[in-house]
Structures are given as C-alpha cells and as structure tokens.
Amino acid sequence: MTEPGVGANSIRIDQWLWHARIVKSRTLAQKLVASGKVRINREKMTSASHMVSIGDVLTISLERDVIIREILAIGQSRRPYEEAKLLYRDLTPARAPAQETENPMPAPSHRPGAQDRRALRRLSGKLF
Template identity: 50%
Template sequence: MTAEGRQRIDKWLFFARVVKSRSLAARLAQAGRVRVNRNKIDQASHMVRPGDVLTITLDRRILIYRILDAGERRGPATEARLLFEDLTPPAPPAADPALQPLRERGAGRPTKKERRALDDWKGEE
C-alpha cells in the first residue's frame, strides 16, 4: 500500500476476492474489462483509492463496487467484504412458472406418457 491508501487495481481485485489470482486480476484490467469512475483502464498498475467506483465486467455479470478500504492481504471472505460496498442492481426475477403458457390437451406433440398410452391403445410395443 502506498500513500493516502492508494493501491494497484490488480492487488485490490485479488484482495477483495473478485478473481482467484493476481495474474487473472491483471489480465482483467489489461483487457479493459474494469472501469474506475466510468473511465476504462488498461493497466494493472492503475492506482485506486477509497471512494472510487469500479465497474467490473465478468463472463456473465457486471459488478459495481465502491471501494471502502485498501486491502492488506487476501484474507477470508468476511474480511474481503469490508473492502467494498456492492452497488450492483439486483438481478431481474425469474419468470413465474404460473405465468407460463399451458399446452392444451391434444395440441402439439404428445408427451411421453401420452405416447405410451397411444402405443398401448394401438397394441404396439
């Protein structure tokens, strides 16, 4: 950690348990998948400080974190959660199965149960 609580972005991502290793954190930053205060960065050595807002693009999700503190080490998850405030909006709720359209009986392809009943009725094996 340097003066004023500043820290390299790759170290902070590793300490906050966003990624599994520091080299993955460096690759994430160099690929331009991390924004600091809405500015895209491309260096793993970019310095961040408490109060900065990070937008991190991972495979299937986007994380928005406000940095609360610089990390000292990669500790347990409870310690890592103290480093940031999660500003990520909640995921939209999954579709309610009760609202799914129902197939009327006899419409479309037969189900496995209906096919077996047809085979029994026809006398086929």
C-alpha cells in the same frame, strides 16, 4: 510525476481485485484489467498498475454479470472472504426476477421413437 491518490490510501487495481476476492489470482486480475473489463469511476482502464483509492467506484464485467463496487478500505493482504467483504460496498442493482412464460411447453408424454427422431431431424435440417 505521481498519480493523484498515490500513497498510503492507494493500491494497484490488480492487487485490490485480488485482496477483495473478486478474482482468484493476481494474474487473472491483470488479465481482467488488460482486457478492458474494469472501469474506475466510469473510465476504462487497461493498465493493471493503475492506482485506486478509497471512494473509487469500480465497474467490473465478468462472464455473465456486471458488478459495481465502491472501495471502502485498502487491504494489506489477501484475507478470508468475510474480511474481504469489508473492503467494498456492493452497488450492483438487484436483478429483476426471471419472468415465467405464460404458456410453458408441456412435458412430452413419452420418449421419441425412431420415426419421431427422423421427423425432428428433417424439421431441423440436420442430416445425422
């Protein structure tokens, strides 16, 4: 029995991630999916052979970011970045600007000397 959406308008998830230039290689795409860091329509997938189609929403956990992409087109091959951007719509919410602290630490007036370094080591509990 075939999965729903299988046909001309569907592609393997690892191929689509590679075509859309989310990852650098298909091997990395397979590892990303197998590690459970990709969700398709809010469902966690661990199979790189899972088929995706136009309209699916992918939630991808990268090292320090979570990106949300809606599939707008199925690529037939890996194309330049400007063309690859046409395969998806970015639904990732904008990041809040980094809040500055009210009282930032002042810059030191000089480099710490030997006695200062020893005192800092004692405070931090380091022996060396």
